[in-house]
Structures are given as structure tokens and as C-alpha cells.
Amino acid sequence: MGKLAFIGGTGVYDPHILTDIRSERITTPYGEAAYEIGHYGSRDIIFLARHGVHHTIPPHKINYRANIYALKMLDVTAAVSTTAVGSLNPDFRPGDLVLIDQFIDMTKSREGTFFDGVHRGVAHIDMTDPYCPSLRSAVVEAGRKQGITVHDGGTYICTEGPRFETPAEIRAFRSWGADVVGMTNVPEAQLAREAEICYSTISMVTNFAAGMSSEPLTHSEVLECMNRNISHFQQIISVLASSYDTDRDCSCRHAASEFGGFRL
């Protein structure tokens, strides 16, 4: 049976909902990845804290390739990640969850592909639907079942960080149609697609983006908002852990078929 993984972002470091948790490390061609494995009922679930359990890895230094490759080595077929985001859309307010369905990539220095002409050949993977539509709907449904407000759809703009944006950048990004801004979803989403893993992200709005409120932005405000609302992630994740069918066929699982598929 394919496994389900949760990738915890800022403020989500602990796989509370699991039992019999073990911390493990795995060596990939891209370096080591640390993760935890535990049970939810009779299922094995993987939890990976993207920034490390003590939030020591900044967004531009995360080894995204090792993390996603590790999930593939562990037989993960579906991964749900969490991200903290700033909102550029007045309808998306602090505390709200957004199930993003598009991204814009403004990162600068990240290893963003497995098909780098070194470890494997060159491939150009379709990103018309960058997030798995079936996993996205399962997350939206899980949220609604729990009475949690979830905005179904939104465009995420990924900045390089680790600094927050300038108000001028935010004005430009708004004019491009971005709804939320964060620092980690690229290249994670594209690597998951290359690795033929169904992938979806639950973004929590922790603040209005720079220049949209009269106050300067602080990292503690981001963490405080995450801590206040973390039970929403846990509720959604529990529903998925108990019911998501990780063996369902999906176009994500054939994303690299034109290039011979993604083999370990």
C-alpha cells in the first residue's frame, strides 16, 4: 500500500496525531533526509518537518530534492504539506486556510529538478495543474466536514526569502494575480510532480502581506497565528490519515511517463 506523508512547514513540527513514532534518517543521492514514521490506526504515516524540528533550516537552504526523493524511497504516493503565507487578497484573512491551485515562481537559487542532465536526463513536465486535483478536493472536503473554512483555490507566489517582501514587490505580485505569498512551495511542488507523487498544500494565512497593513511584519506574528489555529491542520490531517486512498490511480502518478517514468 502506498504511504501518505505530511510535510510540516513553519509552526508545524510535531506529528501529534500519530502513535508509535520513530525518528529516522535516510540517505538519498541528494543527501540525507530526516523524518518521522508513526501509525494512525493501522496505517504507517510519514511526517517530515521541512525546516527541521527546531526550525533551523531557512527556506532557501532546505534540501527539497533529498526530502522528496526520500518520500519516494519510502513508498509515499500522496503528500500533503502545510505552509504559512501572507495574504495579498483582502478576502483571505489571518487564520483562514487556502487550498492553492497555482503558483508563480520568484525563487532564485534552488535546485528545483531531478531531471538535471546529471542524475537523470532532461525532461519538461506538464504543470497545468501544479497541485493534485483529487488530493486537493479530499483536503477541501476534509476541512468542510470538520466545519473549517477553506478557500478552494488561489495563486501562491514563492519568494526566495528569508526576508519578507517589500510593499513594492507585493503591489507588483498583486497585479500579477497572486493571492498569497510564501517561501517554500517551489520547488517542493514541482519535485513532487517529477517524482510522480500526488501533492497538495494547505496554506494558512498568518498575516496580510507587507504594506497591506500599517504594521511591520514579524516572524513571531506568523508563529502566533499558526499556534492559535494549528488544530485546524490536525483535524484535516486526521481525516485524511483515516480515509485517503493512497493507491488510487491519478495522472500525477504518470507525470513523467513521456520520459520513461520516475525510477529510483
Ligand code: HPA
Ligand atoms: N511573506 C512570505 N512568507 C510568509 C509570509 C509573508 O508575508 N507570511 C508567512 N510566510
